[in-house]
Amino acid sequence: MLKITFLPDKKNIEVNQGTTALEALERAGINIDTPCGGKGICGKCKILINTGITTATPIEEELLSEEEIKKGFRLACQAKLFKDTIIEVPSEIRLDFKGVFSSNLKGDIHRIKKNFALDSNLKKVFLGLEKPSLDDQRSDWERIKDGLSLKKIENISNLKISLPILKKIPLLIRKADFRVTVTICNDEIMDLESDNTAKKSYGMAFDIGTTTVVGYLIDLGSGEELSAVAKTNPQIIHGDDVISRIGFAQQPKGGLEKLQKEIVITLNEIIRETTQKAEIDKSNIYETVIVGNTCMHHLFLGLNPIHLAPSPYIPVIKESLSLKVKDIPGLSLNPAANIYMLPNISAFVGADILAGILSTSMWREDKTILLVDLGTNGEVVLGLKKKLWACSVAAGPAFEGARISSGMRAAEGAINKVKIDSKFIIYKVIEDGKVRGICGSGLIDLIAELLKLGLINKSGKLIGREEGNSELSEEIRKRIIKGQKGNKFLLVKGKETENGKPLYLTQRDIREVQLAKAAIFAGIKILLKEVNIPLEDIQEILLAGAFGNFIDKKSAVRIGLLPNLPLKKIESVGNAAGRGAEITLCSNKMREVSEEISKKVKYVELSSRPDFQEEFIKAMIF
Structure with a gap:
């Protein structure tokens, strides 16, 4: 066994000969930035080997300068260890998952409330029950049902109750002096609490992004956003893009289970921090809505995404899903709480884009609207006369x-x-x-x-x-x-x-941006071709996602990332996916609408379009 020391941590571990420095770092619990997932493409995982320097590989010779190699810099994904080694890990490549960022979206749900009515599935009903006597020997469960009937609750005869809730009833209702609150969702008793907690009804909306995970705590009674927290998706240590994650999921030593566990831990941290901010009890969270791209959707559910990447790009499921918290290992909420997963549109256009379509209302507009979500996998949606077309482009990770x-x-x-x-x-x-x-x-x-x-x-x-x-x-x-x-x-x-x-800024950097911007612009051109309209007919361009929120519109037009239209036609809409998740959390009707939209969107597969390459080459020019 070899002794490996990491500085400045002064952390020592033992590894077998031939272990890569990246594998050793992971075993030591030191997270570093590996945008390409350790494939030796990006050159970002630079470490300094003080003793035990390895011979530079051809990939290292290509991605590192001669001066760096002489000093002892190597790529963690390439350097194999064959002797006791001291490795210095620079601060600039380390990943810190402790940072919590307040999502600047509080109140957004009020701005869009005019687009839907609050009609949550959830009901909380306070009951003052009659106490049993020799003249009234109804069972506890019958007594509760009769109390609900007096409150005009419908479908009492169809109400279901689980064994764990039944076990709570005898002690709880007597300790509460027969004053209890019943939580009902979809004709099922979800919870029973002492006293009047009817106003304590909350839900969580999550947007699971490849890079960032955002959670919103919502009061289901009022639709108010109480708090929001964003965190880095810890899966990025396995690569920046979904292809890297799909590859990691195929590892024989529980790659898929590890990816699911990492995202669940992050959701639990967000739940804890949002509830602490709002000073509420997480046991009063009864509904959760989750959106994300199709790969993140699969990884959260523990579904193998292996067939998303190769042609013909097939997901395990595209339809919406209704689950219980107990179905997701380790998720720290009431086990009986509901999880609703919005439908995906295709292998590379997921529920996050559907949520964006929903929250921007482009699905019901007569005018020509373009929704662009900029990222490693750029998604473009064209709306025209209440019809929708979508495509996904491999923009690469330059942005x-x-x-x-x-x-x-x-x-x-x-x-x-x-x-x-x-x-x-x-x-x-x-x-x-x-x-x-x-x-x-x-x-x-x-x-x-x-x-x-x-x-x-x-x-x-x-x-x-x-x-x-x-x-x-x-x-x-x-x-x-x-x-x-x-x-x-x-x-x-x-x-x-x-x-x-x-x-x-190097010549290679410029080429990477050219490739990324050309892919996005070519995708836009193909969708416009699909409906036979010119660029000039676009009335609005909506930029979604965190990157779209901070990009300078004038700069984006100047480099040819976006069509050369008046800047007033281009609007940043922030986290449209997160807002869409909030809407469907608060409105059962909007869930139905989202499912209808997912079936109506026409997905355009660019890999089958010979004219995409032509448009791509044209768009490479600045």
Whole structure:
């Protein structure tokens, strides 16, 4: 066995010879950023080996500089350990799952309440029961049913009650002096409580994203959002995209079970923190609605997503599901509480997009609306005269900061806004600290600004110093540096970064953005072709998701990510999926509507369209 020491943690573990550094890190409980899932594609898992340095692999030679290799930097996914080793794990590649972020959506449900009526399945009824006597020997259960009948509750004869609830009745109702509250849902007794708790009726709405999981605590009586918490999806340690997760799920040592357990633990943390914020008892949460892409949907349920990735892209189930909390191992809610899973549209257009369609009301609009959810798997929905078409595009992870030389997620230390004129560079950093990298919105700004200054040409080439606009200052001009693999642009000097290394935009970074933006734009063009309308006929573009909420619309249009339309036609709608989950939590009627919508959406499979490649190549040009 080998002794492996991790710094600065001073954590020691023992592993077998041939174990990769990434496997050792996982065994030590140290989570690092592996956007490609350890496939040796992204080059993000850089570690510094102080002793026991391994020979660089061909992949490391491609993704690391000669200087880095000489210093002892290796990729954790590639470096195999054959001797006692000391490994330094840089702070910039570590993942912190402890951060809790307040979701800035409180009150959104009131803004959209006009679109639906509150009609939850749930009823809580307070009963003051008559006490038994020799003249009144009704059973406890019969006494409760008669009390409900007096309250005009329908279908009393069809009411079901479980054995665990029956076991509670004799002691509870007597201790409560026959003053109890009964919780009913779908003709089933879900709970029995002492005294009057009729107003304590809550639900949770979850949006399980590939990168972020958001939970909303809702008062089912009023529809008010009481609190919201967002957390990083811990599955990202197995890769940023759904393909990586699908691959990990096939591991023989319980990969699927591990992915399900990780997401359930995260939901439990969100439940605990939202209820603490709102100062309520989680036992009074009776309904849960969950949305997510089709892969996240399958992983939460413990369904093998293996057939989502290869053609012909088949999910286990697309229809809606109604479950009990007890069906999901480890979920920390009342076991009798209900879980409603919205239907998916296809293997790559999931319930999250359906929820977005629902919350934006585009399903009932006569005008031409485009809903765009930007991410590793970009989804596009076109609405026209109350009809809907949808497609999914493999945009790649560039907008999430992956496969970008200095890219990172939108977290503390990330540059998220950039402005450049002929003389100066101005950038904004999340949390205003030292620079750690650049996230998707900052990357789009940077490329848009360089296009504006003529430093990137239409083909995407970053030009040399001597080719630059004569009006550019020397300060801007000298930031263009000739590299081994093309020119690169110095955005941030080493003295301004957390690790002391300068931050560049490379020619490869620009190509990654070109591939991502071309995929999205080509998807838009194919949907428009499907209904035979030009770009100019689009009346609204709705940008969904966290990335869509922070992207600069002008920059997105300038790089060709979005159609060149008046900016007033482009609107960020925030977490439309989360709001859709809230709506279906509060309204049984809207659940029915969502199921109808899922059947009416026409899914356009781009892989079967020969013209997609043509549109993609055209859209590569800036």
